[in-house]
Amino acid sequence: MEIHYCALKKGITRTQEFEKKKLAPYAANVGVRCGHQCTYCSTPSLMRRHRSFQEVGKSPFAEGYAIVDPHAPDRMRRDAQRLRNRGLVQLCTIVDAWAPEAQALGLGRRCLEAILPEPGWTVRVLTKNAAVTKDFDIMEKYKDRVLVGLSITGTPAQGEALKVIEPYASPIRERMAALREAHARGLRTYGMLCPILPAIADGPEQIDELVRFACECGAEEIFAEAVNPRGRGLILTQQALLEHGYVHQGEAIGAIRNKRCWSKYVVGLIKHLQSSMRRFSDINKLRFLLYSSGLTPEDLAQVREDDAGVIWLGGNSALAPRGDAA
Numbered sequence: 422m423e424i425h426y427c428a429l430k431k432g433i434t435r436t437q438e439f440e441k442k443k444l445a446p447y448a449a450n451v452g453v454r455c456g457h458q459c460t461y462c463s464t465p466s467l468m469r470r471h472r473s474f475q476e477v478g479k480s481p482f483a484e485g486y487a488i489v490d491p492h493a494p495d496r497m498r499r500d501a502q503r504l505r506n507r508g509l510v511q512l513c514t515i516v517d518a519w520a521p522e523a524q525a526l527g528l529g530r531r532c533l534e535a536i537l538p539e540p541g542w543t544v545r546v547l548t549k550n551a552a553v554t555k556d557f558d559i560m561e562k563y564k565d566r567v568l569v570g571l572s573i574t575g576t577p578a579q580g581e582a583l584k585v586i587e588p589y590a591s592p593i594r595e596r597m598a599a600l601r602e603a604h605a606r607g608l609r610t611y612g613m614l615c616p617i618l619p620a621i622a623d624g625p626e627q628i629d630e631l632v633r634f635a636c637e638c639g640a641e642e643i644f645a646e647a648v649n650p651r652g653r654g655l656i657l658t659q660q661a662l663l664e665h666g667y668v669h670q671g672e673a674i675g676a677i678r679n680k681r682c683w684s685k686y687v688v689g690l691i692k693h694l695q696s697s698m699r700r701f702s703d704i705n706k707l708r709f710l711l712y713s714s715g716l717t718p719e720d721l722a723q724v725r726e727d728d729a730g731v732i733w734l735g736g737n738s739a740l741a742p743r744g745d746a747a
Contacts, residue, residue: 422456422589423486424522427473429453432496433510433536441734442710444644445545447510449497449536451528452489454481455516457549460586460661461616464515466652482653487522494528498535507541509568519550521589530556537563546570547613549590551599560608568641569603570613571596575622576630582621585665586658597634604638611635612643614694615710618658619648619686620673625693632697643702645694646710647687650677684720687711695729704729 429450436448453473455464465481468474473488474481501507512518518529529548533556536542543566546553553571560567573596575583580593591599604610612635617623622631635643648655655678662671677683691709698707707730713721714735724731 422458422521424456424525425454425473425477425479425486425488426491427453427476427488429490429493429496431500432493432498433500433504436511436514439511439514441732442644443642443708443732444514445509445511447508448514449493449510449532450490450513450515451493451518451523451532452487452516454479454486454488456487456489456520456522457517457590458484458588459549459590460657461618461648461654463649463651463654466649466654468515487520489516489522489526489528491526491528494531494535497532501536501539501542507539509543509545510536511545511547512536513547517548517550518546519548519553521550524550524552529553530559533559533567537566542566543568545611547572549574549587549596551591551595554599554602557603557606557608560603561606564608568609568611569600570611570644571600572613572615573597573600573631573634574614574616574618576627579621579627579670582662582665582667582670585661585667586618600638610638610640612638612640612645614643614645616646616648617690618670618674619677620670623686623690623693625696628690628693629697629701632694633701636702640702640706642706642708643698644708644710645690647683647690648674648677650680650683650715680715681717683715684717687716688720688723691724691731695727698730706730708732710734 433449440446469481545568547570549572577594614631659671659674677686698704709731711731712734
């Protein structure tokens with residue numbers, strides 16, 4: 422993995438997009454390109470015009486490298502102190518503060534230490550790395566102002582397939598263990614089932630397992646989302662699965678590259694999640710993030726008949742950066 426350094430201009434910024442998603446009105450990021458290298462990642466499409474790619478001489482769609490800002494926590498500390506209107510800030514929105522390159526610099530912990538001592542701030546942690554457990558001690562000091570989430574993208578039964586498409590993230594069992602530990606230590610938690618991929622996590626039994634797991638971990642909310650069809654993510658995911666012998670999963674990913682099939686897949690996800698939440702949890706805790714422009718008119722009408730738990734996101738906003746990094 423090549424590690425490149427690039428200074429961001431901002432520490433804590435307003436983020437209209439994540440506020441619409443009910444995740445946080447503020448964002449804090451530690452880089453532009455994450456070392457977890459998930460094949461389906463939409464960040465390259467979102468951030469493709471960012472100056473850092475020209476600075477390091479890399480295509481945003483190339484593999485095998487990360488771009489990180491070693492001084493990001495210093496900017497966050499500055500903003501945490503100077504901003505008067507305070508609230509919930511997501512760490513992170515475009516990368517992962519506990520990815521390998523961020524771990525090497527201790528960025529996750531340093532970000533927490535930069536923000537949390539300032540009253541009025543709450544941090545929503547989101548990661549795919551079980552290394553976050555090393556920093557639970559500082560979170561315990563501010564446990565009323567920290568929300569812990571690990572992205573759970575499938576059940577342990579699909580763990581080997583997930584390793585293929587999330588090569589440098591922690592194995593799914595380790596992520597689940599980390600969230601269980603957070604709950605056991607009295608930390609606030611939330612569920613992040615994102616993305617729910619076809620033939621990996623979209624079956625009713627698999628969704629039931631994931632919802633029940635989030636509930637067992639005391640999740641205050643459960644966010645879920647279909648895989649983003651923008652950019653090359655679906656192509657790269659399909660190729661990786663097929664190359665490693667996961668033919669059924671690869672073909673299922675390939676199928677949703679067709680808009681009509683993608684639309685049907687999303688409708689199925691919503692119905693399965695609503696059913697599971699109604700049986701095992703509270704439908705009012707569901708936050709299904711949906712860009713309606715991707716649905717066919719027929720499927721759109723079907724979802725609107727019962728949109729409990731759906732957060733409607735419109736237009737082409739999924740394509741454009743919202744000032745979360747600079």
